[in-house]
Amino acid sequence: MRYLSLDEITEDMVLARPVFGNDGRILLSNGVKLSKTYLERLKQMDYNYLYVYLPDEKQMDFTAPLSDQTTGEAIQSVKDSFIKATKRQHLDLNQVNKVIDYILDEILANPTVLFNIMDLKNHNNYCYLHSVNVCIVSTLIGRNLGLARDKLKELAVGALLHDLGMVCIDPEILAKPGRLTEKEMDNVKEHSKYGFDLLRSMRQLSVLSAHTAYQHHEREDGSGYPKGLTGKDIHLYGKIVAVADSYDAMTSQRVYKKAIWSHEAIEKLKKESPEKYDPEVVEALTGAAAIYPVGSVVMLSTGEQAVVVDISTKKITVQFSSGSRINAFYELETDSPIRIERRLS
Ligand SMILES: [Fe+2]
Incomplete structure (x- = not known):
């Protein structure tokens, strides 16, 4: 299986x-x-990347944090929430709660599961799939930081709806292909405040979920928005969604920018901590997202090339794609004599 551009x-x-x-x-x-x-x-x-099998390759499934059904329901739930928010109607919180419960059930049932890149987005569904990805990555980070289920739920709701306030931004600005003017940028930056207002108006939701949306663009050194809060004043959920949001955005292809690989995104986030991101949260991301996602082609320390076919926090399963062991599988664990040297594609 490969993760290839179209x-x-x-x-x-x-x-x-x-x-x-x-x-x-x-x-x-x-x-x-x-x-x-x-x-x-x-x-x-306008799709960019797909997971594919090469001709005559054996088809096999890999472990993902969410089932296809729950992924679909989560996308649907984000879309419905955005449509309702656009009309200034109350969200269907039963639907949101149900989908978050499924997400938590599935993620917590598999303590070693990791997030693979899921940049199967186009310009129409980017926002919805991005929201689902940010929810999955945030929940996995929260799991690694030892948050209990009720806390993970507050975090996951805030993460799934972190960009809800985008519905209040002028659609012409959001659709503009080129660079935004400073004034337009200031308008876009208001989405975290709008998101907070929308979520806060729903009394059944935890106020902390609303604060998660409010704070997801705050940065440790005070350079973020809307308040310019510094680390000690940013809630843990805000810090987690900041990292998950940046990670998914960096690894996604957009009209105006190329995607970077997972390990590059993680390195970039590490470089930008502690100034921008909380180092503990970035560290927790490394146990939440696959550094070499399924479908990547890697160079091994033996000089052989291999494709990553499954991944967990405990081991990486690869299939040799060159050399005398071609097509054979190998499980790389921390004490294995073979290491991954680098990603080739
Ligand atoms: Fe945002």
């Missing part, structure tokens, strides 16, 4: 992970042969 995918490959539409429904299921028509359509729809 330009590298050819007609003889098979889809390995489903493609979700912006309503959470599966547009293309895994196992589908990527015909010319599908590929053209996906290109038109």
Whole structure:
């Protein structure tokens, strides 16, 4: 299985992970042969990356934090929440609570699960899939920091809806392809305050979930917004979502910027801590997100190349793609004689 950009995918490959539409429904299921028509359509729809099997490659599943069904329901729930918020209606909190419970059930049932890159986004569903990714990564970070389930729930709700306030920003500014003027940027920056107001108006929600949305752009040295709070005044949930949000944004391809690899994003976040990000939270991210996600091609210390086929906090399973052991599997654990030297693609 490979994680490839659409330009590298050819007609003889098979889809390995489903493609979700912006309503959470599966547009293309895994196992589908990527015909010319599908590929053209996906290109038109502006998808960037897909998980695929190479021709004649054995199909196998890998461990993911969420089932496809829960991922779809989470996307749907974010979309419904954004539509309701646009109309200034109350969110369907039963739906949000139900989906957060599923997310927590699935993540907590598998204590060694890691987040793989899921940049299967296009411009239409970016916001919804990004929100779901930020929720998954934040929950995994919270798990690693030892938060109890009730706390994880407050965090996960705030993370899923962290950008809800975007519905209050002028859509023309959000759709603008080029650089924003300072005034437009100031307007966009107001989304965290708007998000807080929207979430705070729903009394059944924890005030801490609302504060999570409020603080997700604050930075440790006071250079963030809206308040310019410094580390000691930023709530742990705000610090966690700041890291998860930046991580998913860095590893996502956008019209105006290229995606960077997971290990590069983690290095960047480490470099920017403690100034911008809380080092403990960044450290917890390294046990939450796969440094070499499933589908990456890596160079091993033996000189052989291999593809990462599964990953957990305990081990990385690779399949050799060169050398005499080609196609054989190998489990890399901390004390294994073989190491990953670097990522090749
Ligand atoms: Fe934001």
